[in-house]
Amino acid sequence: MATKRTIEMPVESIESMTLNMGPQHPSTHGVLRVVLHLDGEVVERAICHLGYLHRAKEKHAEHKTYHQFIPYTDRMDYLAPMSNNTGYVMAVEKALGLEVTQRCVYLRTLLCELARISGHLLWLGTGALELGAMTVFLWSFTQREKIYDIFEWICGARFTVSYMRVGGMSREDYPEWRRMVREFLDQYMAAHREFETMLNGNEIFLSRVVDVGTINGKDALQLGLTGPALRGSGINYDARKHTPYLAYEEFDWEVAVEDRGDCMARYLVRMKEMEESWKIACQALEALEKTQNERCNIDNPKIIFPPKENVKRSMEDLIHHFLLASEGFKVPPAEVYQAIEGPKGELGFFLVSDGGPKAYRLGVRSPSFINLQGLEKMSIGYTISDVVAIIASLDPVMGEVDR
């Protein structure tokens, strides 16, 4: 007769389950892959696997002239190409020691803030969609389309704009365009209030985000988080305020900070930021109206392309055009770091030049990549469904993570 055996199995020896999330997953914002170690439904570890969208941008920068690289910056954070463009050309201008005109500064400020609103609108739409709210997605895209139209009417492309140039813009703004921006800004706040009405008191939404993915300020700083992920944990840091660039010092606005450190705090920070961006955009538009008779681009044909109509008439301009298009301009040997506050956080460009027409090395400090380091810290102890909310609240863009 067989004896009945009992298997002694201490609780500690039960192996945790490993679950693969992504790279093709509807809520990982592209091609992020997270390997989750689970105890039941509770996350023990969350390991990010990256590189599914590695396109060798930094390597490209070493093989392209400074102007040729501008389109590649569009496709890094493809939700807000205007601010990527601005960050890159500002780094090159810093290496050149170039001052741009005041009017150009206002225009860049306006476009960067519109890009921030557009980027946050996509986060709002997709984030809410992942948590079960379809309407917000459709409404936020309606607003985004209006911003796309604004971009299209100034540079011809909906969102891969390549609009900024070293020393100015590819073309200037015009009164009809400014009227279009005015019309957008006039109606935007009403739509913003509608988004808030949809989500702020929404029981389902609140139960998914309140006290989920909490991270304290100390940990957030140590992990190097920036942008809404840091400001949601009560740290008041915004590159626009603390290392001022463009025209942010002149305008009246506040940094959005929340103390709770959970997904709700990051949601509130972004919503507040959109309001502040709207304020800045309104002021920048007024400043732009006041300076409408001034030049936008610098007067240096060695750096900036001459107007196309002049190229057809003047020998001098033709030569400049040809040299810029074929060879590019040379940047004196320099090492510069220029950081701007992109929609996701501090977006930095570290440029090393050896005196040639191409960068010797371009390093990008992409906020999404570094913010993603916080995912594990935020996820531990929460359930799988909370990971979806946490990824949405971090808002990584894989184009910027892998570059």
Place this chain on the structure above:
Amino acid sequence: MELTKGGSIAIPGTKEGETDYLTLQTPENALTKTLSDAIQYARRNSIWPVMMGLSCCAIEMMATAAARFDLSRFGSEVFRPSPRQADLMIVAGTVTKKMAPVVGRIYDKMAAPKWVIAMGACSSCGGMYNVYSVLQGVDEIVPVDIYVPGCPPRPEALIYGIMQLQKKIGREPVF
């Protein structure tokens, strides 16, 4: 496809007033057509795409599905996260060599008949990225039916691509 509306098909040789049981009566709200045509009609007007947003083009794909461009007018707005429920793979974005096996596997898991749209320059031919990490066109791993050019293509271009695919499905034999 022209569908003939319901009516009766008279058999020649029957007299007037005579009840003809051989006369095929179809009700007013029915459509008559060959089975093949009917299947094609259903197939091409309900192409459900699998979610395959890889990079920048995915944003334009989402814009196409949103209110302004409203892809549901063409029966293709139901983006499925599961390849088992999808007929069409819109490869929207850069396919890297690391991502390529995943794209291939998802294509394999889709139930036939299935189609592929390569959306944008990257998935058509590698686009701006002629480097070590990027696959030079998704057609190296899956058969592509429609190539939509652009970087990224406008939503109108994607809709046109889907309309071309509908035409193509209409020409494909069912049996």
